Amino acid sequence: MSKTKDSKTAKASTSKKKASAKKTPKGTPPKKPVSKHRYTAATADKYELYQLAVQSADTDVEFLTETYEALNGRKPKHLREDFCGTALICADWVCRGEDRTAEGYDLDPEPLEWGKQHNMKKVHKKQAEDRLDLYLEDARAPGRKAPDVRIAQNFSYWLFMERAELLEYFKLAQDSLAEDGIFVIDLYGGTEATEEMLEERKIEGGFTYVWDQHEYFPGTAEFFCNIHFKFRDGTELNNAFQYHWRVWGMAELKDLLLEAGFSSCESYFEGDDEDDPEEGNGIFEPDPKGENCESWIGYLVSQK
Numbered sequence: 182m183s184k185t186k187d188s189k190t191a192k193a194s195t196s197k198k199k200a201s202a203k204k205t206p207k208g209t210p211p212k213k214p215v216s217k218h219r220y221t222a223a224t225a226d227k228y229e230l231y232q233l234a235v236q237s238a239d240t241d242v243e244f245l246t247e248t249y250e251a252l253n254g255r256k257p258k259h260l261r262e263d264f265c266g267t268a269l270i271c272a273d274w275v276c277r278g279e280d281r282t283a284e285g286y287d288l289d290p291e292p293l294e295w296g297k298q299h300n301m302k303k304v305h306k307k308q309a310e311d312r313l314d315l316y317l318e319d320a321r322a323p324g325r326k327a328p329d330v331r332i333a334q335n336f337s338y339w340l341f342m343e344r345a346e347l348l349e350y351f352k353l354a355q356d357s358l359a360e361d362g363i364f365v366i367d368l369y370g371g372t373e374a375t376e377e378m379l380e381e382r383k384i385e386g387g388f389t390y391v392w393d394q395h396e397y398f399p400g401t402a403e404f405f406c407n408i409h410f411k412f413r414d415g416t417e418l419n420n421a422f423q424y425h426w427r428v429w430g431m432a433e434l435k436d437l438l439l440e441a442g443f444s445s446c447e448s449y450f451e452g453d454d455e456d457d458p459e460e461g462n463g464i465f466e467p468d469p470k471g472e473n474c475e476s477w478i479g480y481l482v483s484q485k
Contacts, residue, residue: 220388222416228267228295230410231422234382234390235335238273244465245330245365246277248449248482253361257329258282261357263320264337267296268313275309282312284328286320293317321350327359333366339404339426344437347429351441358485364443365483368431371476375404375428381411388412402428431471434481443483450479 220230249257258281260274265285274283287293293315304310314325320333331354341347354364375397382390391409398404408422431448438446450468451461465480 219414220412221414222412222418225388225410225412225418227418227421228292230388232267232269234384236269238269241270241334242273242277245332249330249363252363252484259326259328261324261328261331263331263333265315266292267300268293268315269296269300270334271313272300272304275312276303276307284314284316284325286316286318286322288317288319290317321353324357327357327362329359329362331358331362331364336368336426338366339429342427348437348441351438355442355485360485362485363482366481367478368429368434368481369476369478370431371474373475404428431479431481438481438483444485446481446483448479448481450477
């Protein structure tokens with residue numbers, strides 16, 4: 182969630198055809214904020230805004246669970262979340278069952294500490310704090326337990342700018358998995374995915390999320406993006422989160438994952454809504470080719 186290496190990054194929007202940044206996941210409506218107070222630039226908490234505008238951990242966990250179960254015939258137990266930021270996905274994961282454990286890794290102490298102060302409240306209510314461990318460590322650090330599911334969400338791995346560096350990370354991920362483990366990353370692309378543009382979306386409860394695709398350089402695939410927030414009182418929180426990425430294509434990522442030693446790598450794309458083919462239906466299924474929409478969201482699921 183910051184420029185610091187291994188910090189959480191941004192998500193794209195739900196619309197299969199219109200998403201230009203990953204703002205809300207998997208075709209679901211943006212989550213309503215719990216608080217109805219009037220946000221302002223002076224009082225708003227940027228991590229709270231980010232989670233409300235960008236993340237939907239319950240949907241992520243459902244996809245990971247269902248995908249693992251479809252491949253292995255049983256529910257997964259242990260999750261490792263790289264670039265975990267505020268560890269919202271980890272928190273949701275351990276609250277889904279008493280046999281579930283999770284560990285999160287991030288190099289940025291600020292979002293990690295925020296997550297401990299805020300997202301752990303849900304964990305404490307479920308008496309699951311002993312099953313969740315967060316580490317202020319590089320995403321390439323060795324884990325404490327072989328994960329059934331290891332993830333790098335929100336394009337966080339795009340901070341690896343060099344092919345050799347990304348390949349090394351994928352090799353470490355493959356080696357770390359349990360025997361029937363899966364490694365899941367998400368990505369976005371499409372005809373609008375690297376356009377220099379601003380896109381705004383109002384979040385119920387009193388603020389506007391602004392996704393800023395600021396600069397893209399095709400010769401290096403470098404991408405500079407920002408998140409801003411606007412409030413009803415006219416104030417703005419500019420550059421709340423900033424990202425310097427390399428845009429990696431799906432085909433080259435598949436090649437890298439197989440080169441890293443994974444036995445298989447499947448792409449998952451969102452299906453069409455029956456009532457509006459221009460929109461996604463929130464259901465992601467295996468699809469080797471996909472459809473070149475204005476902007477699409479996809480997963481790559483790799484088996485050890």
